[in-house]
Amino acid sequence: MITLNPISLTSTQKIMITVSDIEVAHTRIKSFIRKTHSEKSILLSQHFGSSVYLKHEQLQKSGSFKLRGALNKILSLDKSIGERGIICASNGNHGLAVALAAKYAHYKATVFLSKTANTFNTHAIQSLGAKIVAVDGNCLAAETTARAFAQKENLSYISPYNDPLVIAGQGTLGIELNQDIKSIDNCFISVGGGGLISGIGLYLKAYNPDINIIACSPKNAPTLHHSLAQGKIIEVAESETLSDATAGNVEHDSITFELCKKIIDDFILVEESEIKAAMRLIAAKKRIIIEGAAAVAVAGLMQQSKNYRDKNNVVILCGRNIVLEKFCQAIQS
Known part of the structure; x- marks a missing residue:
């Protein structure tokens, strides 16, 4: 796990998305989307020794956020x-x-x-x-x-x-979390290009600056992690991962990079075996199917759970779109 200190943006790196933009987005799209429920999982809370809340965005109409x-x-x-x-x-x-x-x-x-x-x-x-x-x-x-x-x-x-309107749309998840959960200490979010974590993190930190926004990525696809560590967007050789939705290099001019530098507090990289274990855990404890990208956030909490005991931890289950045979193979291996 790497801890990233918040970096203030310079006058030439102004954040292009505001809380108001996210609220406008919510008004625009709310009649078309499903408000997915946020649930405190008793079984997972007992398993991890903390209060674990799941945001069931895998139930969104398209199967993902x-x-x-x-x-x-x-x-x-x-x-x-x-x-x-x-x-x-x-x-x-x-x-x-x-x-x-x-x-x-x-x-x-x-x-x-x-x-x-x-x-x-x-x-x-x-x-x-x-x-x-x-x-x-x-x-x-x-x-x-x-x-x-x-x-x-x-x-x-x-x-x-890589678009302010897209990021603002993803940020509407933050509105629902704010409405549904009284107190959040840590929010675990899978990261690829950074749109989801930028939107959610911007909104949640506006209301609670002390919240920890924790980025989770596969070790096999760590482009944003390595880029943040280097202080610039770099190309990274990636290998195959179950979390194909978070794989791929980041556009060199992506506005998410500066947002992520400001918003992300911790970054966790997980092994493929941990992703599989997370998929199996959710299937066993919750009887639901999640895709590899959603399992990455669960795996992040699994890997570092001792550091987040006795806290209110939110995990974003970002999607369910995985071929059934691939899912079955993953949880059986």
């Missing part, structure tokens, strides 16, 4: 712009979220993905009415192709995290 940010961005577009079409690149949760958000807004969505994307996600995205464009190569190739197409055709490209 991504719907919030996608909706806030898409519903903010001028109608004449949205009607031209929506573009994104994603092999999974972001693509599902954009497809559903575009459906709600009555816009046409095109999702670029790599040919290696699993058929479950591909079919789910298509079932929501989005057009699929399969690209040779990896996710980066799909993103590069999507951006070039959006620019050429003058269409709106929806970033998964």
Whole structure:
């Protein structure tokens, strides 16, 4: 675990998202999303020796938190712009979220993905009415192709995290946590590009500056962790991880980097074996399926539980979109 001291932003690095932006986002999207419940788990509290609250965002309509940010961005577009079409690149949760958000807004969505994307996600995205464009190569190739197409055709490209409106949408989770849980000492959040933790952390710290925002990532995909340690966004060689939703390098100009420097208090890296153990623990204690990215936050608490005993600990279960066979294999290994 690495502890990061909060860094004040300079005048040229002003935070681009405010509490008011998140509250406006909540008003904009609340009739389209599901307010997922926050639950104190008696069994997990006994297991860890602390008060453990689960935020069940895996029950969101698209199967992950991504719907919030996608909706806030898409519903903010001028109608004449949205009607031209929506573009994104994603092999999974972001693509599902954009497809559903575009459906709600009555816009046409095109999702670029790599040919290696699993058929479950591909079919789910298509079932929501989005057009699929399969690209040779990896996710980066799909993103590069999507951006070039959006620019050429003058269409709106929806970033998964590098956009103030997307971050504000993810921050609406913080509003619900503030409403549902009286006192939070620590909040464990899985981190990829940093959009989710930026939005939630900004909102929660505005009301409780003493709260600890704890970022959790796989050791196999530690790009944001290493970048924060280096003080700049760097490219990191990553390897395969069950938490594919948090994998991948961070855009070099991402606004989430400065936000994360300000917001994150601790950073925990977890092994693949710990991710599997976390998936198995939630299945055993709660009888629910979570994806690898959600398990990363649980694994963070598991690994460092002795440091958070007798505290009010919140764990964000950020998604459930995992192929059943992959889930079964993970919890049995």
